[in-house]
Amino acid sequence: MVIFKSEQELAILARKEEVRRALDQDVVMEESPVGESQSNDRVENAVRRVKGQIRTMKEALDDRYNARIPPVHPVLSWIPRQAAATLTRYSVGKDGRTPYQRWKGKKVRKEVAEFGECVWFLKPRTKGVTGMMGRCSEGIWLGVREETGEAMIGTKDGVMMARTVRR
Numbered sequence: 001m002v003i004f005k006s007e008q009e010l011a012i013l014a015r016k017e018e019v020r021r022a023l024d025q026d027v028v029m030e031e032s033p034v035g036e037s038q039s040n041d042r043v044e045n046a047v048r049r050v051k052g053q054i055r056t057m058k059e060a061l062d063d064r065y066n067a068r069i070p071p072v073h074p075v076l077s078w079i080p081r082q083a084a085a086t087l088t089r090y091s092v093g094k095d096g097r098t099p100y101q102r103w104k105g106k107k108v109r110k111e112v113a114e115f116g117e118c119v120w121f122l123k124p125r126t127k128g129v130t131g132m133m134g135r136c137s138e139g140i141w142l143g144v145r146e147e148t149g150e151a152m153i154g155t156k157d158g159v160m161m162a163r164t165v166r167r
Contacts, residue, residue, distance in 0.1 A: 005030040005043070036111035049091070061116040075116065075140065075154060082115050084142035108150060113141035113167050121153050122164035141165070 002023065006012045008031045020027040034160065037127045057079050063067055069076060088099045100108055113119050119141050139153035150161040 001026040001028060003028045003030060004078075005032065007032055008034060016153055043114065043120055050080070050084050053087055054079050057083055057086075057115050060114065064114070075142070076106065078142045078152070078154070085143055085146065089092065102142065110144060112144060113165065115141060117141045119151075119153065120166045121151065121162035123158065123160070136166075 002025060003115045004016045004020065004027060009061055013031070016029060020029065029108070031105060058069070058076070061079075063077070078145070088103070090098060090100075092098055093102075095102075117140070118138060120136050120138055122135055123137050137155065137160075139155040142152040142154050142159065145148070145161060148161070150163060153160045153162050
């Protein structure tokens with residue numbers, strides 16, 4: 001079952017209805033009372049935290065390269081995903097556990113790099129290729145794909161998935 005909670009704005013309600021019809025499962029539609037932003041407090045707090053993390057990561061990226069990354073640069077589209085993942089993996093709640101621990105039942109064990117950091121990675125399907133340069137390549141760390149645990153690496157040829165990464 002999925003619960004969709006939103007304000008009562010007509011455009012949002014229409015979009016929720018479209019999504020409900022497209023899903024093949026039970027959907028509960030909830031709306032917050034008019035003028036009652038407190039009922040969405042947890043969601044608004046989460047949005048505020050993710051936005052703050054996005055700003056922090058963008059500033060760190062600018063500092064890393066000693067330049068302002070233009071707003072249209074493709075790497076910036078990866079920051080929101082990584083910002084949310086960072087909060088899920090590492091923000092500790094009142095119970096002393098992270099959202100990741102509550103979700104998966106274990107701590108994060110995968111080593112990660114800073115967003116935008118240059119890394120070396122083992123290219124997929126290169127077993128048997130001789131020489132370090134034939135199997136490894138340089139790229140930009142974009143994050144971890146939660147579904148598989150693979151590192152997402154930005155390269156001149158696009159985004160590659162890799163299991164082995166060196167900083």
